[in-house]
Amino acid sequence: xxxxxxxxxxxxxxxxxxxxxxxxxxxxxxxxxxxxxxxxxxxxxxxxxxxxxxxxxxxxxxxxxxxxxxxxxxxxxxxxxxxxxxxxxxxxxxxxxxxxxxxxxxxxxxxxxxxxxxxxxxxxxxxxxxxxxxxxxxxxxxxxxxxxxxxxxxxxxxxxxxxxxxxxxxxxxxxxxxxxxxxxxxxxxxxxxxxxxxxxxxxxxxxxxxxxxxxxxxxxxxxxxxxxxxxxxxxxxxxxxxxxxxxxxxxxxxxxxxxxxxxxxxxxxxxxxxxxxxxxxxxxxxxxxxxxxxxxxxxxxxxxxxxxxxxxxxxxxxxxxxxxxxxxxxx
Amino acid sequence: xxxxxxxxxxxxxxxxxxxxxxxxxxxxxxxxxxxxxxxxxxxxxxxxxxxxxxxxxxxxxxxxxxxxxxxxxxxxxxxxxxxxxxxxxxxxxxxxxxxxxxxxxxxxxxxxxxxxxxxxxxxxxxxxxxxxxxxxxxxxxxxxxxxxxxxxxxxxxxxxxxxxxxxxxxxxxxxxxxxxxxxxxxxxxxxxxxxxxxxxxxxxxxxxxxxxxxxxxxxxxxxxxxxxxxxxxxxxxxxxxxxxxxxxxxxxxxxxxxxxxxxxxxxxxxxxxxxx
Amino acid sequence: xxxxxxxxxxxxxxxxxxxxxxxxxxxxxxxxxxxxxxxxxxxxxxxxxxxxxxxxxxxxxxxxxxxxxxxxxxxxxxxxxxxxxxxxxxxxxxxxxxxxxxxxxxxxxxxxxxxxxxxxxxxxxxxxxxxxxxxxxxxxxxxxxxxxxxxxxxxxxxxxxxxxxxxxxxxxxxxxxxxxxxxxxxxxxxxxxxxxxxxxxxxxxxxxxxxxxxxxxxxxxxxxxxxxxxxxxxxxxxxxxxxxxxxxxxxxxxxxxxxxxxxxxxxxxx
Numbered sequence: 001x002x003x004x005x006x007x008x009x010x011x012x013x014x015x016x017x018x019x020x021x022x023x024x025x026x027x028x029x030x031x032x033x034x035x036x037x038x039x040x041x042x043x044x045x046x047x048x049x050x051x052x053x054x055x056x057x058x059x060x061x062x063x064x065x066x067x068x069x070x071x072x073x074x075x076x077x078x079x080x081x082x083x084x085x086x087x088x089x090x091x092x093x094x095x096x097x098x099x100x101x102x103x104x105x106x107x108x109x110x111x112x113x114x115x116x117x118x119x120x121x122x123x124x125x126x127x128x129x130x131x132x133x134x135x136x137x138x139x140x141x142x143x144x145x146x147x148x149x150x151x152x153x154x155x156x157x158x159x160x161x162x163x164x165x166x167x168x169x170x171x172x173x174x175x176x177x178x179x180x181x182x183x184x185x186x187x188x189x190x191x192x193x194x195x196x197x198x199x200x201x202x203x204x205x206x207x208x209x210x211x212x213x214x215x216x217x218x219x220x221x222x223x224x225x226x227x228x229x230x231x232x233x234x235x236x237x238x239x240x241x242x243x244x245x246x247x248x249x250x251x252x253x254x255x256x257x258x259x260x261x262x263x264x265x266x267x268x269x270x271x272x273x274x275x276x277x278x279x280x281x282x283x284x285x286x287x288x289x290x291x292x293x294x295x296x297x298x299x300x301x302x303x304x305x306x307x308x309x310x311x312x313x314x315x316x317x318x319x320x321x322x323x324x325x326x327x328x329x330x331x
Numbered sequence: 332x333x334x335x336x337x338x339x340x341x342x343x344x345x346x347x348x349x350x351x352x353x354x355x356x357x358x359x360x361x362x363x364x365x366x367x368x369x370x371x372x373x374x375x376x377x378x379x380x381x382x383x384x385x386x387x388x389x390x391x392x393x394x395x396x397x398x399x400x401x402x403x404x405x406x407x408x409x410x411x412x413x414x415x416x417x418x419x420x421x422x423x424x425x426x427x428x429x430x431x432x433x434x435x436x437x438x439x440x441x442x443x444x445x446x447x448x449x450x451x452x453x454x455x456x457x458x459x460x461x462x463x464x465x466x467x468x469x470x471x472x473x474x475x476x477x478x479x480x481x482x483x484x485x486x487x488x489x490x491x492x493x494x495x496x497x498x499x500x501x502x503x504x505x506x507x508x509x510x511x512x513x514x515x516x517x518x519x520x521x522x523x524x525x526x527x528x529x530x531x532x533x534x535x536x537x538x539x540x541x542x543x544x545x546x547x548x549x550x551x552x553x554x555x556x557x558x559x560x561x562x563x564x565x566x567x568x569x570x571x572x573x574x575x576x577x578x579x580x581x582x583x584x585x586x587x588x589x590x591x592x593x594x595x596x597x598x599x600x601x602x603x604x605x606x607x
Numbered sequence: 608x609x610x611x612x613x614x615x616x617x618x619x620x621x622x623x624x625x626x627x628x629x630x631x632x633x634x635x636x637x638x639x640x641x642x643x644x645x646x647x648x649x650x651x652x653x654x655x656x657x658x659x660x661x662x663x664x665x666x667x668x669x670x671x672x673x674x675x676x677x678x679x680x681x682x683x684x685x686x687x688x689x690x691x692x693x694x695x696x697x698x699x700x701x702x703x704x705x706x707x708x709x710x711x712x713x714x715x716x717x718x719x720x721x722x723x724x725x726x727x728x729x730x731x732x733x734x735x736x737x738x739x740x741x742x743x744x745x746x747x748x749x750x751x752x753x754x755x756x757x758x759x760x761x762x763x764x765x766x767x768x769x770x771x772x773x774x775x776x777x778x779x780x781x782x783x784x785x786x787x788x789x790x791x792x793x794x795x796x797x798x799x800x801x802x803x804x805x806x807x808x809x810x811x812x813x814x815x816x817x818x819x820x821x822x823x824x825x826x827x828x829x830x831x832x833x834x835x836x837x838x839x840x841x842x843x844x845x846x847x848x849x850x851x852x853x854x855x856x857x858x859x860x861x862x863x864x865x866x867x868x869x870x871x872x873x874x875x876x877x
Contacts (some may be wrong), residue, residue, distance in 0.1 A: 008360055134391065225437055226432050226437035226438040227437060227439055227441075228386060229383075229439055230430065230432065230439075231426075231451075232388055233386060233425060234419045234424065234425045234453050234455075234502075235422060235423070235428070235452075235455060235456060236421075236424045236427065237421060237455065240451070240455070244440075244443070244451075245440050248440070248442055248443070249440070249441070249442055252442075276512060306376045323441075323442055324441075324486040324488070325442075325486070325488050373786040373787055373788060374786055412733065417760065466803045492650070524649065524813065524815075524858050525649055525854065526649075526855035528856075550787050551787075551859065552787070553859035553860070553861050554863035558859055580861055580865055590788055591787065591788060592789045593791075594791050595816065595859075596791070596817055596819070596861050597788070597816065597860075598815055598816040598819065598859070598860045598862055599843065599844060599863055600862045
């Protein structure tokens with residue numbers, strides 16, 4: 001599979017630019033905020049802040065009156081490259097980087113797996129329903145669409161009420177049992193799965209409808225193409241026509257919607273982690289907002305932005321591999 | 332001496348909607364071995380539906396309502412196409428009758444290489460061939476239609492319209508079928524007479540080499556007159572006239588055939604078909 | 608007296624970064640009213656680029672397009688009057704009419720925009736135009752495009768083009784999407800209108816046969832260049848350029864075919 005260098009170069013340049021823009025906006029945002037909770041915090045805690053923590057906070061928030069914006073900007077990049085995202089006000093001045101890196105795996109694991117499962121399951125179901133248009137399988141479409149139109153927090157709360165409070169099948173909140181600490185034992189992994197199951201299933205149910213509907217509609221379009229008729233006239237087994245010819249083409253727009261939906265997934269994550277008190281990035285952002293913990297918020301925004309960018313890169317790569325035409329035309 | 336390859340008897344196709352629409356009405360025809368039969372008619376006359384129906388490629392709501400299609404195989408066995416089960420039908424397709432579409436851009440899957448699409452045919456119809464043998468067969472086919480073996484890894488969009496068309500022909504030839512159905516019926520893609528002519532001479536050459544029969548489906552009656560042995564004119568799902576090309580040209584019987592003939596101004600003939 | 612001139616028009620497209628493609632290479636011709644020129648070319652010859660330049664979807668890279676000796680204005684009243692003088696008929700009668708509007712609306716619009724007739728005569732004029740393209744005005748005026756056949760729709764498109772009383776008509780493959788048995792009818796109609804209204808027509812087509820019978824002159828376009836330009840019969844019956852000869856021999860010609868092949872070899876393809 002040949003992918004022209006120019007294509008890769010132009011895409012990389014695009015993403016590098018986007019990353020630079022996002023980080024730069026992240027640099028300027030706190031400087032534009034009205035009021036100054038940071039200075040207030042510094043005054044309240046005067047003397048308790050170590051000199052280098054103070055310096056990094058000043059750079060991150062542009063409070064250093066003696067330096068130019070340009071110097072602050074380069075200082076900010078230096079801090080970023082050394083992995084220093086500042087100190088969190090609400091967590092006893094613990095480094096923001098550490099706090100984020102303890103929350104991130106939970107979100108990535110749970111939401112990442114649930115999203116991929118939903119995408120794969122929804123796309124495959126949509127392909128099958130589209131292939132057998134007019135069959136009884138069509139009822140799946142309105143049902144799954146219904147679940148994706150229900151507000152997610154409501155779906156989550158109902159799930160907790162039914163499966164956790166009433167039936168007691170799953171724990172209602174948190175990522176593992178209270179009192180355990182993250183270690184690699186069978187028991188702990190079992191806990192993680194038990195705690196993650198309900199949030200994951202609700203995410204899948206809530207997002208499945210979109211993938212099914214999108215894929216089904218694309219299938220109906222693709223099935224009218226001549227190459228499907230040719231594939232059938234060639235005497236290929238239906239299974240091969242379905243997956244190698246029809247679904248293979250119909251899923252391309254799905255990948256674009258996948259890249260587009262990543263931003264919405266972040267929003268959904270916040271609601272999910274709130275409903276299930278799940279200790280991930282979303283809950284972290286929520287707590288940071290409540291505590292007016294600006295360094296932490298800034299760090300979380302940065303990580304979310306980078307994560308969305310990475311996911312877009314992956315969707316782009318997948319698209320380039322699956323559709324040879326993009327490699328040529330966009331280069 | 333008649334040596335039939337395909338016998339179609341009282342063949343009807345209905346669009347099973349309310350009320351049902353008869354797309355093909357009681358078609359009876361006999362195609363001879365090695366013959367080129369032209370199927371002429373305007374859009375909606377049922378000619379393409381008939382072609383699909385012969386291979387049972389119809390999609391709902393179109394269904395075969397009556398009649399029989401018998402394929403007289405070179406081995407001497409008569410195959411009743413309508414009686415084949417799903418698996419037998421699948422094996423029959425392409426092995427005995429293959430198809431070439433004019434809209435070759437859409438006839439090739441845009442996201443896989445032409446090599447893979449040629450390979451598909453051997454993979455499902457000739458499972459005994461090894462990967463290397465299949466590859467050799469694909470390369471040989473591409474050489475045969477003058478596309479060149481080095482194009483095996485090309486994607487459809489990397490080839491010119493004429494090349495894609497030839498790839499389609501290579502694919503149609505893969506299993507050395509006894510009948511090739513050419514659907515050349517898209518007004519917007521029919522705009523290049525040079526490509527069209529090149530394809531036709533290629534088919535003609537290959538036909539002399541491999542001896543297959545051809546059914547040509549198009550609205551372009553002048554073209555059919557030049558290339559066909561016999562021509563069937565279809566209207567409203569019926570074959571209203573079936574005769575040797577010269578007969579159609581010199582002594583058309585049906586009013587509609589005359590109308591069709593009069594619809595094409597003569598390229599080099601007397602000026603004045605268009606009253607000016 | 609109206610003249611449209613292409614003076615040394617070239618159009619270069621950028622393809623993928625560095626490389627460029629010359630879609631039109633130094634094309635010059637003049638179209639007067641009361642004459643028909645056929646522009647013959649295969650796909651990729653540049654004939655659609657010429658149509659795009661005339662509809663101002665593209666601008667030439669070099670050279671000039673002149674109407675009555677003056678460059679075409681890019682905006683304002685001048686542009687409006689250019690668009691009133693030169694009208695287009697497109698290939699696809701299914702796409703060129705708006706499915707949400709009645710036939711009356713389609714023809715009224717240019718009448719009102721260009722103030723062709725006084726307000727109170729609009730209805731009469733719409734009916735006159737429909738009759739002019741040999742449609743039954745009562746039967747079609749309140750219909751929507753999808754209720755008409757392809758041929759009827761193309762006639763509506765022609766009536767709409769005529770509404771602003773243009774002196775030039777660009778017909779871009781006007782019949783190639785229509786059923787074969789009605790193509791000649793539409794071409795006859797265009798020929799009659801051309802003669803009766805004194806129109807200048809640029810007939811863009813891939814079909815040599817209709818080009819010959821329908822036009823005074825034929826221009827053959829190949830890879831962006833005009834390779835041959837002359838009276839219709841000369842170009843077809845006595846082609847000078849190699850490419851025109853190729854085109855001619857590739858076009859079906861049953862007359863010649865049956866005249867020469869008295870005993871036809873079985874299934875031979877010329």
